[in-house]
Amino acid sequence: MARIGVDVGGTNTDIILETFTTDSVGAGAYRHKVPSTTEDQSIGVLKGVIEVCEKAGIKRNEVSTIVHGTTVATNISIEHNGAEVGMLTTKGFRDILHIGRHKRPHNFSLHFDVPWQSNPLVKRRNRIPISERILPPSGEVEVSLDEEEVRQAARKFKESGISSVIVGFLFSFLNKEHELRAKEIVLEEIPDAYVCCSCEVVDAMREYERFSTTAMNAYVGPKTALYLKNLERQLNENGIDADLRIIQSNGGLATVDSCCEKPVNILMSGPAGGVIGGNFFADLDDEKNIITVDIGGTSADISTLAEGDIKIMNPRDSYVGGHPVMVPMIDLITIGAGGGSIAYIDEAGGFQVGPRSAGSMPGPACYGRGGEEPTVTDANILLGRLDADQMLGGDLKIDPDLSYKAIKEKIADPLGLSVRDAALGIIKIVNNNMALAIRSNSVARGVDPREFMLMPFGGAGPVHGPALAEEVNAKGVIAPPAPGITSAAGLLTTNLQYEVTRSYLCELTSVRDRHAEALQSLLEELDMEAVNKLVKDGVEASQIKLTRFAECRYHGQGFELRAEIPEGELTRGSIQQVVENFHRQHDIDYGYRYDDAEVELVTLRVVGESASKMLEWKELEPANGKGFEEAVMYERDTTFADGQTLVTPRYDRDKLLYGHIVYGPALIMQHDSTSLVPPGWSASVSRFGNLMISKNKLTYGV
Template sequence: MARIGGDVGGTNTDIILETFSSDSVGAGTFRHKVPSTTQDQSIGVLQGVLEVCDKAGIQRSEVSTIVHGTTVATNISIEHNGAEVGMLTTKGFRDILHIGRHKRPHNFSLHFDVPWQSNPLVKRRHRIPISERILPPSGEVEVPLDEEEVRQAARKFKDAGIKSVIVGFLFSFLNKDHELRAKEIVLEEMPDAYVCCSCEVVDAMREYERFSTTAMNAYVGPKTSMYLNNLERQLKEHGIDADLRIIQSNGGLATVDSCCEKPVNILMSGPAGGVIGGSFFADLDAEKNIITVDIGGTSADISTLAEGDIKIMNPRDSYVAGHPVMVPMIDLITIGAGGGSIAYIDEAGGFQVGPRSAGSMPGPACYGRGGEEPTVTDANILLGRLDPDQMLGGDLKIDASLSHKAIKEKIADPLGMSVKDAALGIIKIVNNNMALAIRSNSVARGVDPREFMLMPFGGAGPVHGPALAEEVNAKGVIAPPAPGITSAAGLLTTSLQYEVTRSYLCELTSIRGNQFEVLQSLLKDLDDEATNKLIKDGVEPSHIRLTRFAECRYHGQGFELRAEIPDGELSSDSIQQVIENFHRQHDTDYGYRYDEAEVELVTLRVVGESASRILEWKELAPAEGNSLEEAFMYERETTFDAGQTLITPRYDRSKLMRGHVISGPALIMQDDSTSLVPPGWSASVSRFGNLMISKSS
């Protein structure tokens, strides 16, 4: 039997296959890359899956599970090509999606863009008010739902050709009846429509964020559902009757059916796998404090993990394409910096790199696919940091003369500088862009990078690692064993997971009356809901783990933080523990706590998960006196950041053993990436094949 992880990037689709019966290093793992097919990601995924099966020499029927990381939903939101959405909302609140929170994205600019107004998820003419009203705090009905108005609105949507509809009523998190009944009526009138209620997508308070999240769900839903169902069908048609799982933005896995119902949960599916994979490989060698930098062809995704914890972003900070999306996401930053990032001279004569990317087609100029603009990859080729005849193990044909031509014509000649200096400039600019993003995800949040190892991966990661580590003062660099497929490997190390929420406001410090019983009842309902979702996916009840959180704030604050709720029955002691957990989390995030202040509960959240089989990665054999001669390949000139060009040895990473130490300058080559060891640095090989690169003492 075998499992496959497939992660779609902007340039390449990375594939890893694990068999369950091998004694070789990597537990019988096989790695593969194919160009991403941006017009339809499933084409590249299917090609990669079929080819890696052939590479491993297994039958397609032996594949039991495929775990997929995709940017389909993300791309729809960024490219503004989602479905035309209709909305039913409470009379008098038609313009909530337009008004938002009156936040100014740039306080002192007169020319800023407001995405929720310039690119609305639901046009105003398609937002129809309905007579109904639920009242807080108990959810009692003040105005009954006018079912005829709902029916007439559905007919208008149908006449307008709208096939995606959301229902967002005021205070539906207290009483779902009106929303669910309105959905029934819409489906009676429009049986083929994609319809979702706000109480189904995010059952929590804050109308604007709830409506926006639901609108995003309907906006990306039809195309995302079509993609996932099409991929599942194509796999079966090619003899692969495997369970298809999708990684969600929070790092957990979900079924195709679940992701079709709530595609808003996979908006950050692509970057999530990288953080999980980076954490997995660092943990193998007991490194807990890491900053992951996933540098692919189009973007760089950055996340900070303290003490091995993958942090979930606060819902108030969760934005996709400028729209608030109140679903759990791994805390990361994405910038337009990758191997395919294009270098250019702007209208003011400034030297810029990114965020525009050459992607996989035409790709960097050196690919010979028609690209004429210089990219970061072209600069690395020209500087000798990537060898043209070794890209993807020699399978990717590279023409170094095209890199020279593009950099000379587009950058060097217009700026009156040498081609080498222009290439060095491209590298320095893109590294500086990434360093600024790393600081914003670490230093700006009170994290000292001097206590962290930088983990660069992705095809372009390790060649930039030392310069980035020096720029942000990190302890050193960890280049994982398979940098180019670390995100795909991460897909095989995570669990099936669902999160369910329910808003309930009460003062925890002075909880009184029947509030304790209400809390107990709500937690039980959430436990049952999370459990039932997993059982529906075929998980045995004994394999389910529930983690419960109270999202709390100090009385008078506008937003809340997660505080874990102890296992077992709710009691006065466990309430006190929740309060203490909140104080501790507040102190961690903000540097202070108010032990005497009232702590208010806002939302209960239960995370249900079922642990999956973890990717097995075996130890390397010890070097035990074996020299580096067997790993040595050849020497070539390489230009480093200070501008010096040195004869630099290349080593075959697959022939390195535990305990080997390589002094810089050196390049360590493998099929899916190249690791750079600058002069004055050294790289040691760890037990599990991580390269620990640091300045020589």
């Protein structure tokens, strides 16, 4: 039996297959890459899965599980090509989605775009007010639902060709009755409609964020569901009867059915696998403080992990395509910087790189697929940092003359630069763009990069790693054993996971008995809901782990932080522990705490997960002073960041053993990536195959 991790990027689809018939991943793991098919990701996924099975020499029906990271939902939200959505909402609150909150994207700019107004998820003409009203704090019904109005609205949607509908009523998190009944009526009128209620998507307070999240769910839902169901069907038709699992934005896995119902949970599916994979490889060598930088063909995804903790973003910061999306997401930043990022001269004569990308088709100019614009990959080829005859082990045919031509015509000649200086400029600009993003995810949040190792991966990651580490003053660089498929490997190291929430406002510091009883009752309901979701996926109840959180704030604050709730029955003692956990988290995030201030609970959250089999990674054979010469390949000229061109040896990474040290200048070559070791730096091979690259030699060997 075997399982497969498949991560779809903007340029390549990365695949790793792990068999269970061997006792080590060295003999039982197979890596593969295919070009991403942007017109339909499932084409590239299916091709890659079939080819990696052939490469491993296993039958297709031996694959038991496929874990998939996809950018389908993300691309829909960014490209604004989702479904036409209709909305039923409480009379008098039709324009909540347009007004938003008083917080503006750029407070002091007179010329800025407001995405929720310029590109609304639900057009105003498709937002129909309904007579109904629920009152806080008890959820009491003041105005009963006007079912005839709902029915007439559904018929209007049908006449307009709208088949994706959301129901968002005021205070439905206190009483779901009206929303669920409205959904029933819509389905009676439009049986094949994609309908979702705000209480089903995000059962928490704050109408604007709740409505926006539900609208995003319906906006990306039909196309995402079509893609996932189509992929599942194609796999089955090709003899691959495997359980298909999708990684969610929070790093947990979910079933296809669950993701079809709530595709808003997989908006950051693609980048999540990279953070988890980076953490996995760093943890093998006991490195806990890392900054992951996933540099692919189109974008760079950056996340800071302190003490091995993958941080979940605060809901107030969760935006996708400019719209607030109140679902749990791994805390990361994505910028348009990758191997395919295009260099150009803007209208004002400025030298720019990205965010526009050449993608996989036509790709960088050197690919010879019709691309004529210079990219970061073209610059690396021209500078000798990537060898044209070694890309993907020689499988990817590269023409360096096309790189030279593109950089000369589009950058060097217009700016009056030499071609070499133009190429160096491309690298310097893209590195600076990434360094700014790294600082915003670390220094700007009180994290000192000098205490962190930078972990660059993705096909383009390790060649940029040392320059980025020097730019942000990181302690050093970790190039994982398989940089090009680190995200795919991360998919095989995470658990099946669901999160359920319920809003309940009360003071915790001076909690009353009736509130404590209500909280205990709500936690039991949430526990059962999380367990039922996992049991539905075939998980035994004994294999389920539940973690409870209270999302709290100081009285008067506008947003919350997570504080863990102790296991067992909720008592006054455990409530006080929640208060202390909140104080501690506030101190970590903001550098201060108010021990005497009232702490207010806003939302309860329960995370249910079932542990999956972890990816096994084989230790390298110790060098014991031998074998280094066998890794030497050849020498070629390479131009470094300071402009000097040096004859630089190349090493075959697959032949390096635990304890080998490579002194710069050097390029360490492998099928899916190239690691750069500048002059004055050294790379030490760790026990599990990580390259520890540093100015001050880090010795992980013997």
